[in-house]
Structures are given as structure tokens and as C-alpha cells.
Amino acid sequence: MRACEASLYPRAVSEFPLSSVPELQEALGREHYLADRGLSTAIYLAVSLNKPLLLEGEAGVGKTEVAKVLSSLLGRELIRLQCYEGIDASQALYEWNYSKQLIAVRAIQDVTAEAHVQDLFGPEYLVERPLLAAIRAGSKAVLLVDELDRADDEFEAFLLEILSEFAVTIPEIGRVAADEPPVVIVTSNRTRELHDALKRRCLYHWIDHPALNREIAIIRARAPEVSESLARDVATAVNRLRGFDIAKRPGVAETIDWAHAAAFLGVERLDEETAAATLGTVLKDHDDQELAAARLAEVVADDEPAA
């Protein structure tokens, strides 16, 4: 169990194929994920120290993407647990396949039924859910616990238990434990505050909207068909939109969509007309759209890009 681990040098350090933060940053870049120094350090430390990484930030800043990229970078399986209100152990950990059991019960109505009852709770009737899958896969997996803020308090406490032990006891089968804990990424949109107990167990990183130049680079990496000048225009415009008093600030995903859309229309620069036609790719709230449409000249203005 990791809580008792006294070493300052966790074993996992040697298994991490990359030996420094810049190296990791570069490797992430090759996977088309452009992380800044802070995020790269957080990821590096999470993997090195065997600690879950809690990522918070507005929707669309690329929290979930971190887990996806990391799994392909490390060559590990991505196991995703999407949280929602009311999620409980049977949806997150395991469940018995009741209908299969029911059929089996009907099929084995003979004198030796007693022996068969044992079989009803054998591995073939067990439905594995993400957390159990992650425990079984252990160091071969990256576990993504997505949008934990949507689940309720009790689930958080339950998850905390799993994260500290990486073992579970199924009464009918016995104890299942991970050889080594998987890499764990927890994301939250911060619609509510997570428990301190959980936060203490995790490393924490707040992902902000990227700086202008990084966002341009991200567009170029994710949408190669977009020209340099168009990428700069789109990134600048999105930056200005984020500064407006709007309900839903566009994320990086929206920026990329906008660039795609503008490039598809065949323009080299983002002008007012193109922006108006494609505004729906970047703002998804009617009031926001109206507000932006009224100030469109300001959004696509060709002066000094807002920092």
C-alpha cells in the first residue's frame, strides 16, 4: 500500500521512459499535445511519485486529453470512468451479471444444484467496471476519472478508498489487488469543491487557457491545413472573446473547430464576414453570440494582438 511507502525514490521512476521534464514536454509535443512547463512538471511528478494527478480548469482546456495522450505515450491502456450524479459502486467497480445468473439457475435444475450455486458467483458472471479493470491492469493502465465534480460526496469517499489501496475485496471471489497502481488522472470542472482529503492525496494542477502563442502552436499542431496567418487571427479573436463578459468562455477545442471551419471556407485571414458565418463553432450560447456579433469588428480587429 502506498501510504506506508517510506522511500523518497519510488520504484516507478526507473520505469518512466523519460528522464526529465523537458524530455516529457517534447514527447507530449510529438503526440500533438502542447503542454506548458507547469503541466509537464505536474505530469512528470505524478508518474514518478505514483500519485494521482488532479486537473482542474474550465471546460475545453484539455484536461481529459492529458490522460489520452499519456496513455498513448506510455503505451498503456486507457481506462475511463465518466462520473455522473448518482454513480455508485455497481457502476464504477463491479456488478454481477444477474440475467446470466438467472438463466443459469433455470438451466441447472437438477440434484447437484448445490455445487452449481458456487459457480453462479464465479468470474464468468462478474461484470467488470472501470475501477476493477484498472485495479486488475495495474501498471499497464492509465485510469481517467473524468469530471469527478459531477458525482456526489459519497462517491468521492468511495473513490478515495480505492485510490489509497488499489485493492478491493469481492466477498464471493476474494481480494483483487493491483501489482502496482496505475497512473491516475482525475479531472474536475470545479462546479463544486472536492473534498480536502481527496485533494491531499493528489498532485494538483490548474489548467488555464493557453497563452496566445501557445494557442497558435496548438492550432498548427491539431489542424495542419490552417495557415500561420489564419491561426494567429483565430487565436487572437478567441483571446478577445474570452475577455468579454460572456457566459461560456470558449475552450481550446472551440478554437480548433473555428480554425477548421474558417480554413474550410478557404480564407487566409479571419475577416468579419467569415467570423460571423462561423461564430457557432466557437460560441454555443445564444446570448453570447448576440453579444459577440454586435462587437465583431472589435473581435477580428487587425491591430496589436491582445496579450
Added chain:
Amino acid sequence: MTNPPPEAEALARLIGFGRDLRRRGLPVGTGRIVTFCRSAAALGALDREDLYWAGRGSLISRPEDVAAFDAAFDAWFRRGLRIELELPGAADLAEGSAGDQGDDLEVVEDHIVAREWHDMEEGDEAEGEASIRIVASAIEVLREKSFADLTEEERRRVARLIRRLAVQVPMRKTRRYRPAVSGQRFDVKRTIRRSLRTQGEPFHRAWRARSMRARPLVLILDISGSMAPYSRALVQFAFAAIAAGRRVEVFCFGTRLTRVTRTLRTKDPDSAMHEIGRLVEDWEGGTRIGASLKELLDGWSQRAAIRGSVAVVCSDGLERGEPDLLREQMARLRRLVHKIVWVNPLKGSPHYEPLARGMAAALPSIDEFLPGHNLDSLEELGRALAG
């Protein structure tokens, strides 16, 4: 890489930084400091930026704390810093030894004296009282009379009425489904287990239903000058709530926050009021709502039953501190609790609009905005709490 002495020194510097953050009021427990040291060690040779990010990832976990962290970091680690760490001493730092986070949390207290507000607040409210003090002791009249206008005798009668007030305890559904005679969910598991007794024939169907659980009720009462009569009434209301439900937390604030839950639980109403008066030093001083809420959220959110509760703030919203701080802290509270009810006696006046800067700052986080200035509106509050 190098000899032990400089390493021990480096380690001491790292730990010292964690302690410094704690002194600055950030909730940094020993466990976090250990993680910070391990992070630094895992990075090996560090420059200042490495150290910064190692600290940010391990020592804090709220975006609001970043500014405070940055300031502390700049003050603690000089520019151009470079540390090479291989920390043999730190190997003894077991993560398990980190049990004391809660206890050694030092809340930074600000000592702002509100003497000068005290006097100017008293006057105008008390003036009106004398002029309206006519006969009016029939209960009907009493129901609609503002708490600020009550005579001593009426106050006692109203207090008795309030205590009798039926307070509905706010309930929530629990996440778990429990076996039930009838319910929303078919219980396949139990049905199958029962069917084994009847040769696999599922004669008896079993069901599961969600059970209900009382939400905690948190009363946060402003006891500064103009609010005192209303807050006194709400303390009576708290008594009614404790009598009706199980989990109630009561905090009083003026310039500082005081938890009075314990007092209310043990004493009878009248002696409790005296006790609270003694306990709460700034009874009828000035109002610093934002700072008081911050004290509540920093100091009590992990210890008292606040998470998932229904929070009732009783205040006129005339904030003496920064409205921005209040806005921030209300947003924090909003994320922590199920529902915020703000009781503002000024709202009892038909011409009232929430224009005070403090009130305007708090408004976005509020679910229900009620007057609570007389018995009728307290009944309304009781109804609002059930939701």
C-alpha cells in the same frame, strides 16, 4: 551528488517554505510538505521554475491560493536559485506520518477593530422604535411587526412563538438504494437469492428504494448593530431548528466569526442568549461579511457539518470590507453547500432594492432571498428550508 550538509540545509529550506505558507494561512499539512520534498527529490537538479511548479502541484490545490503562493514563493526563494537535491535524510519522511494536518492549521486572524462603526450604527434604528411603540400586542399584529420594532415584553412573547415554529428539516435522497417493500428499482440480486429457495422460480420480487437523510442546516448570523434584533430572533429560530432536526450549526459574526453551536445545544434559550453575548465579543460591532465567511470556510468547512447543507445567511449586506472578497467567498460557499438562503430584513420594506455593494456582490450565489423581518417571514423561511 554532493555532501550531506548542504542537502540537509536544502531540505530544511523546503520544509521551511511549507511552514511559511501555513503561517500565511494556507491549509498546508505535513502530508503536503512531504509530497513537496519528494517532488523536489524526484526532479533531481532543480532551477527556480522547477521548484515553483513542484510546489504549486503539491502544496496547494485551489486556484484562489495561487496568488498567495506566488507571493510567498517570491519572498522565500531568491531569484537565480539552483538546488541539487539528493536527500538521504528525507527518505525517512513516511507519508503515513502525516496525520496532523487538521490540528496544526493556523488560521490567520486579522485584528481589525470596529469600534468606530459601533457608535454610528446604533442611532437611527432605535429612534423609530419609540414612535411605533403603541398598543399592538394582539398576535395578528405581532406576526407582521418587524423584530426591530418590538418592545421588551413583545420580544419575549415572539421568542416563545418562534420556538414553537414548526421547522421542517431539509431532506435529501441518499445515493444508496436500500431494500424496500416497494420502490423504484427492481432488486435482481435479492430476487434471485429468494428464487433459489423456490427452485429458481422468482415468486417473490424484491425492490430497492432510496432512503432520505436530513441535510445539515447552517445558520450564519450577522450580529452587528442594525442586525442585532433580527439575529436574536434567528437565534430563537435556531433553537426551534435544533429541537426539530438533528444537525444544526450556528455561527455569529460581526468583524470576527464565532461558533455558538455548542452553547445553543446545551443551554435553555434565555441563558444561552446571555452566554452567546459573553462569547461573542463584537456583538453589535461592524460588519465584515467576506472576511467572516472566509474564516468560516477556512477554519470550519472540514470540521463542522457544512458540506451539502442548507446555509442561511442573515445580514443586511452592508459590507465594510471589500465586496470582491465577499463575492469570492460566497462563490466558495455556493460550491460547498446545497442551497444558500439569504435573509435580509431590509427586504421587508417594499422599496428595497439590493443596491448595497456587498449585497450586489453576494446576490449571484444566492438561491433564495427572503426578508425574515417578522414572524410571518420566518415561517416563510421555515418553508424555504424544506426544499
